[in-house]
Amino acid sequence: MDSFKGKPKGMFVVFEGPHASGKTKQSKMLNESLRDKGIKSHYTKEPYCDDFVPLIKMCSKRELINSPVLMYLLAADRYIHVQDIKSWLENGIIVVCDRYVLSSWVYQQIQGIPLSIITRTNYFAINPHLTFYFDVPFAERLARVRRTHTVPPTYFLTEDKLIEEQELYQRLISNWDEGSYGKIAVIDGQQDIMKIHRIIEDLVIGELK
Numbered sequence: 001m002d003s004f005k006g007k008p009k010g011m012f013v014v015f016e017g018p019h020a021s022g023k024t025k026q027s028k029m030l031n032e033s034l035r036d037k038g039i040k041s042h043y044t045k046e047p048y049c050d051d052f053v054p055l056i057k058m059c060s061k062r063e064l065i066n067s068p069v070l071m072y073l074l075a076a077d078r079y080i081h082v083q084d085i086k087s088w089l090e091n092g093i094i095v096v097c098d099r100y101v102l103s104s105w106v107y108q109q110i111q112g113i114p115l116s117i118i119t120r121t122n123y124f125a126i127n128p129h130l131t132f133y134f135d136v137p138f139a140e141r142l143a144r145v146r147r148t149h150t151v152p153p154t155y156f157l158t159e160d161k162l163i164e165e166q167e168l169y170q171r172l173i174s175n176w177d178e179g180s181y182g183k184i185a186v187i188d189g190q191q192d193i194m195k196i197h198r199i200i201e202d203l204v205i206g207e208l209k
Contacts, residue, residue: 010040010089012126013204014100017134018165019157020144022189022196024098026134029197030204031096039208042088045098047074048081062155068117071108075121078104082126094204101125102133106168110161127182130207132200133173136189138166183207 015027027043034041047056052073059070078101088095101122108118136144142162149157156165176184185203187196 009092011094011130011204011207012085012089012097012128013094014097014102014128014131015134016099016102016131016169017136017189018106018141018169019162020141020148021134021136022193023132023134025193026132026187026196026200027096027098029193030200033197033201034094034096034204039094040092041094041096043096043098044081044085046081046100046103047077048084049077052077060155065111065155068111068113070111071104071113071118071121074104074108078122079124082124086126094208097128100128100131102131102169102172105172106165107156109168110156110164127180129182130204131182131184132203133169133184133186134189135173135186138163140190141166 013030015023017023024045027045031041031043047053056070056073056077058064059067059073064070085095085097104118104122105115109115142159145153145157145162153159155161173184173186178184185200187199189196191199
């Protein structure tokens with residue numbers, strides 16, 4: 001990923017983690033609490049563009065999963081997203097993003113695509129200022145997924161893929177280079193929801209000072 005050209009006025013905060021780790025709830029809570037404090041904040045997520053979402057869902061099905069089409073669709077969606085993120089940052093907005101490039105590094109590797117190709121395809125992506133990674137033991141995540149997904153699981157939600165997802169995230173986080181990809185904070189996703197929220201809020205506000 002490239003560093004943001006010029007010093008932005010806002011701050012780009014990304015929430016990452018495997019399925020059922022709690023990142024979506026916490027990203028929305030942060031956005032709301034910042035706005036309540038009078039801080040300009042905008043919640044966004046990936047996939048981003050409404051026009052791309054149906055195609056992305058279609059290419060996430062088992063019969064198409066072995067093609068690189070999903071990776072290219074997600075990269076195209078992200079390219080448009082990045083242009084809006086840059087604009088928000090230039091306007092002094094705190095951008096709170098649910099999923100970003102790290103998710104592609106994981107899920108496209110699960111598809112069997114080499115990390116070098118995934119990285120090259122996303123060459124245009126800018127670095128977050130701060131990434132929160134939610135760490136939750138596999139057994140707890142599996143229980144959460146089974147409570148919230150009652151239909152037959154999609155490709156990425158089968159038990160073997162959830163295990164692979166966990167392993168890939170842990171490997172990438174353990175080798176994270178803050179000089180190349182920005183600061184990262186690993187969050188214990190088993191803690192009380194409000195305790196997690198306070199930790200995240202304090203870290204973000206601390207970065208703003």
